[in-house]
Amino acid sequence: MPHFPHPFLRIPESKLAHEVIDGELIVIHFESGNYYSFNASGAAVWGWVMAGATPEQMLRAFSGAPPEAEEELGKFLQLLVDGGLLEAAPAPAVAAPDPTPVPWLLPRYEKYNDMQQLLLADPIHEVEARGWPHIQPPAGA
């Protein structure tokens, strides 16, 4: 049975902007001003997190995964958590369906910090992605 430190994960939407642009997942982290470009496998993991899949489901969704895939996926997820791109989440009320399988490829991202000063966005308007007046709920709410 695979073991991952965080059984459920989510994207801290209030701290990020993320979009797939021309097939490339790009994530901007507001607090650090860093931005990230994910490879196809990393983007698949990101999409699965958005869909509520567990790390175990993600591992099963990689077809042809080698024995080290569990460790590599775990390291990748932990990197995302450590970087503030993902956070631990409570168990959902309804389990997510299994993701559509994709071929195994080492999930990776490239991190960039060359535009930190330009990208450090206004910390005042702590609103949800829907915009004002949907004020961001307190952490943990």
Add this chain to the structure above:
Amino acid sequence: MKPASRSAGPFSTILDPLPAAYFREACGSWDAAEAAHGISVETHLAVAGLVFRLRFAGPGASEQLRPTLAHLEMDHRGAADWTLDCWSGPATGCPIPRPTPLMRSGIHQECLPLFSDGRFSVFHQQWLGALGLIDRQERRILACYLEDGPLPMYEEAAPFRALFNAALNTADRQIVHAASVGVPGGTVLIAGAPRSGKSTLAVQSLIHGLHYQSDDLCVLSAEEAPRTWSLYGVAKLRDDSLGFFPSSLPLRAFTEGTERKHSFQVDGAFPGHLLPEAPCKALVIPRISRQEASRLRPASGLEAMKALVPWSVSEVPAAGQSGVRIMMHALARIPAYHLDLGHDAAQAAGLLEGLARG
């Protein structure tokens, strides 16, 4: 919240949160200016699909700012989406008290955090001598100029940008640092670092028959089919690019920082060629090349993001997290290209027209 009288001060009452109290005091300054001098100009503007009621009290800024906004003026008798009240503190004798260093603590992108929250924002453009306040709930904006005398040309050419942007963000629209040209059925955003050729390409395209929205600031929406809007009806050219343009352009010289520039009103020089709104069909990143012919090459998502988002955050005060999300949303829905610029401006304009026609 109905604005209270001028006697509501000082702003730091212990009963009111600071942002609300400061906004109320600023309303008092406006009320005093209006009572003493009356409304000198009242008009309505169509700004990226929203209606702004614009009022000026007393003498001052209206003569300078109206020409830049004239193409947005509209006949409107119903309720406006926003009210923007503008006055000159010195000219009316009713200024908003100038922020102290303590009040400016933690200032970020010209926004005073001590006086801003999810509902209110205060922008202090110290370099300009302007204070802007916004109440997103009441949809009210106050713009007070704090210095005597004429406004600098860079404000005349792009007034209220932080305030317009903060209001537009509530409707999922963002002022972006990009030129925009096209045809009535579609536009192309021209993005990139300052001095990458955006203004020159936009005005060259205008001369070669395309419609024009902006040479540096326009509005972009976050929709499934993103749109762009013209915001300021002025084009600006650098001194060293004048040789590429006809001498018949009705130019006005001004200095921006240390750089000498020239501006002209687009509607006056090219009647009917200022394009109010159109679907955005593509983004291009221009680059001067040594090739004879211009050519388009696909740009990656990362390149498109780097060409548009950081510069817009930098150039548009109040382009906060909402603005970044709006731009990213739009970028995910339009193709991006590098445009290697050759010697033939007409051919480059033709490439842009092809993209705009989709």
